[in-house]
Amino acid sequence: MKKNKTLSLKTAATLGAFVVGMSSAAASFAAATIVIVNGNAAGVGFNDTTVAAPVGGNSGTTLGQQRLIAFQAAAAKWGATLTSSVPITVLATMEPLACTATTATLGSAGATQIFSDFPGAPLANSWYSYALTNKLYGAEALGDQAVPQIRARFNSNLGLNANCLPGSPFYLGLDGNAGNLVDLVTVLEHEFAHGLGFQTFTNGATGAQLGGTPSVWDNFMWDNTAGKRWVDMTDAERATSSLNFRKLAWTGPNVSSKVPTVLAAGTQRLNISGPNAADAAGDFPIGTASFGVALSSPGVTGQLMPVVDQTNGTGLACNPLSGVNALAVNGRIALIDRGVCGFAVKAKNAQDAGAIGVVIANNAAGTAPGLGGADPTVVIPTLSVSQADGILLKSKLGKRTRTSSGVIANLGVDPNQYAGADKLGRALLFTPNPYQSGSSVSHWDTLAFPNQLMEPAINADLTHEVTVPYDLTFELLKDIGW
Secondary structure (H helix, E strand, O other), rough: OOOOOEEEOOOOOOOOOOOOEEEEEEEEEEOEEEEEEEEOOOHHHHHOOOEEOOOEEEEOEHHHHHHHHHHHHHHHHHHHHOOOOOOOEEEEEEEEOEOOOOOOOOOOEOOOOEEEEOHHHHHHOOEEEEHHHHHHHOOOOOOOOOOOOEEEEEEEEOOOOOOOOOOOOOOOOOOOOOOOOEEHHHHHHHHHHHHOOOOOOOOOEEEOOOHHEEEEEHHHHHEOOOOEHHHHOHHHHHHHHHOOOOOOEOOOHHHHHHHHHHHEEEEEEEEEEOOOOOOHOOEEEEEOOOOOOOOOOOOEEEEEEEOOOOOOOOOOOOOOOOOOHHHOOOEEEEEEOOOOOOOHHHHHHHHHHHOOEEEEOOOOOOOOEEEEOOOOOOOOOOOEOOHHHHHHHOOOOOOOOOOOOOOEEEEEEEEEEEEEOOOOOOEEOOOOOOOOOOOOOOEEEEOOOOOOOOOOOOOOOOOOOOOOOOOOHHHHHHOOOO
């Protein structure tokens, strides 16, 4: 067995204060036992005594109780799904995490230690997460069950102040009816999966393997441009691959066999045509939205018209559209710039002005971003394009009249490819440019539809299921040894 290593604070635990003043709750299941260790001090996080009314099957009467009950529900789902003779211990806290008025880190989790070349390891010279090591080894790898296998943190400020997604707190019900709120059980299940091994321990930004050893993940990541697995690449090749937008696929047999069962036939796209499209004609790489309707076939087709409401010629659509902009987008597809307000706000203002679809151009270099947010009243399709593609599209709109551009946009699907898979039917991993620490590579691509638990953002339409036919998460965990 190689010497175990503790990961960085971002994905793992520093355990110095673990034992003092903490209570734990354990839940036993037929397949695995998951032990939740409540790491919060009295009166905060999971111990917050703020009175709360029962909601959505959650019978807790304080905010802390409801949070802990939701945590136990997520543990129950994974406990009933996994098989391990060794208890899985999770040290969890709710604490302030990175937040702004429009974006927030919901949570983070990871293995506290990783191991390779232990008895029972399916692949030699490969790092495995602590919990998976115990499952494969058949015993506690360190002989010390007081050390948790997973460290998890969740945002205690979410939606509760003006600087942390105000109005969008965690929904603490167990019934999945979160509406505009952020479903805590879903977030917990997502972070559990990371701690169980849904991540590579190789540094995607630099391509460097931790301690010179590849992750078990790296054996199943295939770059369609390089024609190589990550385990066979140089550091420089891996760093390039982590930015290779929608070209990095997962080759594990369990996931690949279930892609046709889980993912929809037809991958979402933006197609541009029309007499003024010129060299902009064709398909564009896109980012998808967590709100509005999913793209479908034959999709929504209309003239592309820009919103212009700033003196520099950009259009933010953060307020109800003016008469001129409303005339331009009514019955057409609105091209809007990213910035200042939330994506769903922009889409709703365009919809209220009569737009039949929305394209949001990024305001920074890189690939088309995913569009987070929630608003059930948005019923038109919305997608994003990169800053460079937004500039290209705007350049083709210079000859427009007040109601016509001669540039036709179709927000639809390519029926010959599964949503979120490559052309060979292998699920795609998330590889945006620029690299997103904590998100790149260790999530599914945002084009996956139906939306998947392990995409980099939590989508409002997720269920609490982690298995087929709803979700590919457990299939990937089986590929790496679960």
